[in-house]
Amino acid sequence: MTKFTPFAALILLLVAVSYFTGKDQSNIELHQAFITEPEFRLDISPWPVLVEEEITLLFTLSMSEKQKIESISARVEGVNMNMGVIPVIWSEADTSGQTIGSFMLGSCSEPVMRWQLILDVRLTSGKKIQRIAEFSSRS
Template identity: 45%
Template sequence: MQGKTTRVIQEPANHCEFVKGRCDFQIAGKPARAEFITPVATEESVTVAFTLPSHISLQSVWIEGENMYMGQIPVLVENESENSWSGWFMLGSCSEPVMRWKMLVNIKGRTEPALLYFTTS
């Protein structure tokens, strides 16, 4: 009898859940933050600010629906200073009463994105 092979799916190290519009996480063991500057609402422009460790740069930021496919929504980010970035996005409305979203924060030189989660209702 042959043994079964089990595939283990591990949770990414860099992930967090937005609480009161703020999400604290780590990049390369150093603190980072994402914060909604405007309330998150569907079909409205939402602004988000990122504070990253020194010498760390954003490559791109995307948002995807977790409990319903909504495509990839780009977050249009600009560098404000050495460790500050600001971006905006718009979410489409959907039929789910509570929608769970995943923000993928891609960092230059790193293979795995930071995963930041939030909900809309």
């Protein structure tokens, strides 16, 4: 009878963990310009978007906008399947006109899932910025 040693158990555990958590990330960029307009830029990371991973948004006001962010909110909704409403959680905006948001997408039975990001920003001048942008993820 073969004895199962602690070393063999550790090796088996490491192989299992690497198999279940290993994703090919060789073609993933750190960030991608998601929305670029004269008054602001919204970057998304990682790109392409992954499911069941934290996704980060970086909202930056252009330097020509001599204003500050009063409030910012965003949500993500499924386009080709109802996945509920996924809120984006934002950090406090800094003095340079930047703020960071994050969210996570659940996996789906669709091989390619289409999503829409609904962005609402209010500047200290009272100006409102509202945009809807689509992106996709693969399971």
